[in-house]
Amino acid sequence: MLEKQSNLKALFYLAPAMVLLSVFTFYPLFNAFFLAFLKDYEFLLRSARGYTLFGNFKNVITDPDFVIAMKNTSVITFVSVPISVMVALLISVALNSVKKLQGAFQTIFFLPYVTNAIAIGMAFAFIFHADYGLLNTILGWFGINPINWVGLNASWNNAMFALLVYTVWGGLAFKIMVFLSGLQSIDKQYYDAARVDATPRRRVLTKITIPLLSPMIFYITVTSFIGAFKAYRTIVGMFGETLRPPGTLSKDSLITIVGLVYDALAHADATGKMSEAAAASIILFSITMIFTLVQMQISKRRVHF
Amino acid sequence: MENNTMNRTRIRTIIFKVFVYTFLVGFAIFVLIPFYWMVLTSFKSFEQVRTEVPPSLFIGFKELRIIENYTSAWLAAPYWEYMLRTVAVAAISTIGTIFTTIFAAFAFARLNFKGRDILFLALISTMMIPGEMFVITNYITVSNLGWYQSVGQTQLEAMLALTMPFMTSVFYLFFLRQAFKQIPDELYLAAKVDGTSDWKYLWKIMVPIASPTIITIIILNAMGTWSAYIWPKLVAGPYPLVTNGLREAYQDFFGIVNYSQQMAAALIVTLPLLIVFLFLKKYIMRGVSRSGIKG
Numbered sequence: 001m002l003e004k005q006s007n008l009k010a011l012f013y014l015a016p017a018m019v020l021l022s023v024f025t026f027y028p029l030f031n032a033f034f035l036a037f038l039k040d041y042e043f044l045l046r047s048a049r050g051y052t053l054f055g056n057f058k059n060v061i062t063d064p065d066f067v068i069a070m071k072n073t074s075v076i077t078f079v080s081v082p083i084s085v086m087v088a089l090l091i092s093v094a095l096n097s098v099k100k101l102q103g104a105f106q107t108i109f110f111l112p113y114v115t116n117a118i119a120i121g122m123a124f125a126f127i128f129h130a131d132y133g134l135l136n137t138i139l140g141w142f143g144i145n146p147i148n149w150v151g152l153n154a155s156w157n158n159a160m161f162a163l164l165v166y167t168v169w170g171g172l173a174f175k176i177m178v179f180l181s182g183l184q185s186i187d188k189q190y191y192d193a194a195r196v197d198a199t200p201r202r203r204v205l206t207k208i209t210i211p212l213l214s215p216m217i218f219y220i221t222v223t224s225f226i227g228a229f230k231a232y233r234t235i236v237g238m239f240g241e242t243l244r245p246p247g248t249l250s251k252d253s254l255i256t257i258v259g260l261v262y263d264a265l266a267h268a269d270a271t272g273k274m275s276e277a278a279a280a281s282i283i284l285f286s287i288t289m290i291f292t293l294v295q296m297q298i299s300k301r302r303v304h305f
Numbered sequence: 306m307e308n309n310t311m312n313r314t315r316i317r318t319i320i321f322k323v324f325v326y327t328f329l330v331g332f333a334i335f336v337l338i339p340f341y342w343m344v345l346t347s348f349k350s351f352e353q354v355r356t357e358v359p360p361s362l363f364i365g366f367k368e369l370r371i372i373e374n375y376t377s378a379w380l381a382a383p384y385w386e387y388m389l390r391t392v393a394v395a396a397i398s399t400i401g402t403i404f405t406t407i408f409a410a411f412a413f414a415r416l417n418f419k420g421r422d423i424l425f426l427a428l429i430s431t432m433m434i435p436g437e438m439f440v441i442t443n444y445i446t447v448s449n450l451g452w453y454q455s456v457g458q459t460q461l462e463a464m465l466a467l468t469m470p471f472m473t474s475v476f477y478l479f480f481l482r483q484a485f486k487q488i489p490d491e492l493y494l495a496a497k498v499d500g501t502s503d504w505k506y507l508w509k510i511m512v513p514i515a516s517p518t519i520i521t522i523i524i525l526n527a528m529g530t531w532s533a534y535i536w537p538k539l540v541a542g543p544y545p546l547v548t549n550g551l552r553e554a555y556q557d558f559f560g561i562v563n564y565s566q567q568m569a570a571a572l573i574v575t576l577p578l579l580i581v582f583l584f585l586k587k588y589i590m591r592g593v594s595r596s597g598i599k600g
Contacts, residue, residue, distance in 0.1 A: 009503065010418035017409035017473045024470040025431055028442030035441065043445070091332055094325045107583075108333045110590060111340070114582040116532045118548050119571035123339040126346060126564055134342050137359040169336065177593050201321065230435055233534055240552075261437045262535065265444065274441065281438040292433050 032285075035278035043274045056272065056279040065255055065263070073256045075160060077228040080167040085221050087168065088175035093209060095176070096183040106180070113173035121166065121237015125150050128162040150238065154245035156252040163254060166234055171227075175220050182216040183209070215299060222295040226288045232258040257284045340575075347374050347569035354564050370565070377563070378570035387550040394467045394546065395530035399523050401472030406481050406522070409473070411507050414485035415493065425482075428475050443470050444539055453540045463544035467537060471530075477522045480592075484518035485511055521592035524585050528578060547574055 035041065036056050038048035060066055095105055112120070127134045128149035136146040148154045149162045186209070194204045210217070235243050235254050244253040255263070257280065264277035345362070346354060350370045354360070412418070413425055447453045452466035488511060496506045512519065530546070537546040551574055582589060 005417050005419065007418045010412045010416045010421070013408040013412035013416065017405040017478060020405060020469075020473040021428070021431075021475065023446065024443055025439060025475065028439040028446070029431065029434060031442040031445075032438045046449075087332070091329065094328050098322075098325055098329070105329055105333060106590075107586060108336055110586075110593075111336060111579070111582070113593065114528060114578050114589065116548055116551075116571075116575050116578060118532075118534055118551050119343075119575045120339050122551070122567060122571045123343040126568065127339065127342050129564075131358045132354055132360050132564065134338065134360070134362070137362065140359055169339070172332075172336070174593065177590065230437070236534070258435075258437055261441070265441060265539065268444070274445070277441050278438075281435065281441055284435050285438055288433070288435055 032278045032281055035275050036282050038275050040272050041275045042271055043268045048275075056275040057283070059272065059276050060260070060264075060279045060283065063260075065250065065253070065260060068251060068253055069255045069257050069260045072160070072254050073229055073231065076164065076167060076231050076256065077225050080164050080171060081221060081224045081228050083164075084168045084171040085175060085217065085224065088172050088220075089179055089210075089213075089217065091172070092176050092179035092183055093205060095180060106176075109176045110173050112170050113177070117170065117233040118237040120170070121234055124162065124166040124169075125238045150245050152245070153247040156248075156254075159239070159245050159248075159252070159254060163235060163238060166238060167228065167231065170234060171224060175224065178216065178220055179213065182213050186212050218298065219295065222291050225291050229284070229288055229291075230258050231256050232262065235259065257287075343568045343572050343575070346565050347378075347572050349374075349565050351563055351565055355561075374563075374565040374569035375573065378566045378573060381566065381570065382550045384547065384550055384573065387545055387547045390464075390544060391531055391533075391547040394464065394533075395527040397464070397468045398471040398530060399526045401468065402474050402477060402526055403519060403522065405473040406478040407507070407512060407519070409478050410481035410485050411503075411511065413478075414482045414488075415503070415507075415511070429479055431475055432479070439470075440536065440539070447540050455542070458541070458543060460544060463541040466540040467544075467546070470536075471526075474526070477526070480522065481515060481518055484515040488514055517588065517591070520585075521588045524581065524588055525592055528581065528589075531574075531578060550574075 037051050037053065039050045039052040039055055041048040091109060095102060095109070098105075126132070128136075130136060130146050130148045130151045133149070135149065136144075139147065147158060149158045190208050190212070191204065194208060199207075235256065239245060239254060242253075243255045243259050244250070261277050261280045261284065264273050264280060267273045268277065345364060348364055348369055348371060349357075349360075350368065350373070353368055413421065444453075447466045447470070450465075452458075452462045452469075454462075492510060493506065496510060501509070532548055533546055534548045537544075537549050551570055
């Protein structure tokens with residue numbers, strides 16, 4: 001930097017953002033840890049009975065909902081992300097290979113990104129409706145009897161399947177955008193060379209495109225894992241705030257870790273609930289942190305060819 | 306012989322093209338289905354939706370109900386009020402975000418000060434932290450500041466609670482700093498020689514050059530407010546935003562859900578986003594593909 005130090009001037013420019021960030025970003029970060037170690041915190045009185053090291057974490061983990069939330073969150077993450085990454089990759093490669101209508105397709109594929117998760121969740125719930133839904137209508141053409149996907153007493157498997165379809169749908173747009181911009185930045189020389197050698201298309205895809213795109217594929221996969229781990233609004237959209245099909249028991253709930261945090265926060269007035277929310281958010285943070293660290297480690301070592 | 310292989314490659318290329326387009330059209334249909342189903346259902350009458358099993362996938366001109374579901378959806382909740390409030394919250398938080406991030410991004414991109422790199426690193430590392438961690442304490446902070454109480458919250462208090470935590474953003478600050486960084490140093494030096502102050506340089510040179518990025522930020526931020534659901538529900542119960550209002554379209558009497566009304570409400574909320582997107586596609590797509598962080 002050519003400029004000499006100008007601390008006072010910098011302070012002037014930084015102050016508005018820094019004051020806001022201190023109050024609403026930095027302080028909450030430390031306070032989450034503080035809250036998580038308070039014993040019997042009463043939110044209404046803003047008082048606690050001393051400290052506890054693992055008490056709140058224990059309450060979160062031993063809550064039967066925690067196991068359910070972990071299961072749901074893992075299923076959502078490890079099923080929807082690989083599928084949507086693969087599909088997005090295929091779509092981007094296909095999209096990159098055509099000239100006509102490329103812009104129109106690009107616009108269509110991007111639509112899910114700009115829509116409202118709750119509104120589209122409602123639409124998906126109706127697509128999966130047992131009697132009036134589109135999916136069962138189509139299945140009916142093939143002689144398959146109506147399936148109770150998301151209705152009264154729907155099974156966990158069916159409800160989860162519906163949620164996964166919606167999650168994949170919602171996750172495609174962003175990935176396609178990033179893959180497409182990655183594909184367009186690959187040096188054309190590789191493809192020219194392949195053409196001279198008359199390399200078959202499949203080999204071009206597996207030996208040139210995918211290896212060159214691999215850092216991006218990896219990056220998107222990990223960030224999508226993190227994103228999917230925070231699933232919540234899609235479930236509210238499809239199932240409402242109960243986070244499960246009507247009439248089902250809590251063991252069939254589609255609650256996620258984030259759902260657990262907000263559930264605790266919704267009962268913040270009860271003793272210790274605020275601390276449990278903080279503890280659950282720290283658990284969420286630790287898990288996403290592991291993904292991030294793995295990503296950093298691997299992308300440091302990884303070279304694309 | 307030569308001709309034969311030529312023909313064969315040609316046929317292969319055509320087959321390949323057909324295959325690629327079929328694939329793309331198939332997935333385009335998959336992406337569009339929820340929108341189609343939403344629009345279709347919102348045009349059917351309550352009775353039609355209720356009695357037709359299986360439902361028809363198209364709608365005849367005679368059955369078309371263009372207005373009735375939209376009026377009943379519109380009347381199910383005070384949407385005007387929700388939309389106005391959402392627009393107000395989006396405007397306030399976006400203006401706030403623009404100013405605070407322009408200032409801070411300028412400092413990080415242009416000025417030299419003690420601890421700059423460490424501070425910047427600390428800022429961008431907060432982007433890895435899930436928002437839920439902040440929400441908990443922000444809920445307490447907003448209550449402590451008197452902006453939220455479960456009984457007797459005023460409109461002004463609700464507005465403060467809805468906007469103040471979103472008057473800046475690390476993500477947009479980072480994004481804008483990148484744009485500022487691309488402006489060549491020579492421009493700054495030339496301005497310095499001419500005696501231009503930093504303040505003037507920022508507003509007359511840097512902001513205009515970075516205006517595409519600023520427009521992207523405005524759009525993404527406004528769209529984010531339109532889709533906000535959790536925070537408004539937590540801290541502004543009596544003053545919901547438009548996405549919260551969607552829940553009221555779920556109202557059912559005696560266990561009968563009015564799906565056509567529900568879909569009309571969903572479309573009322575989705576449509577403004579789609580319109581904004583179609584008109585400002587360029588800015589939104591560029592922002593998303595370049596950032597590669599959000600998602």
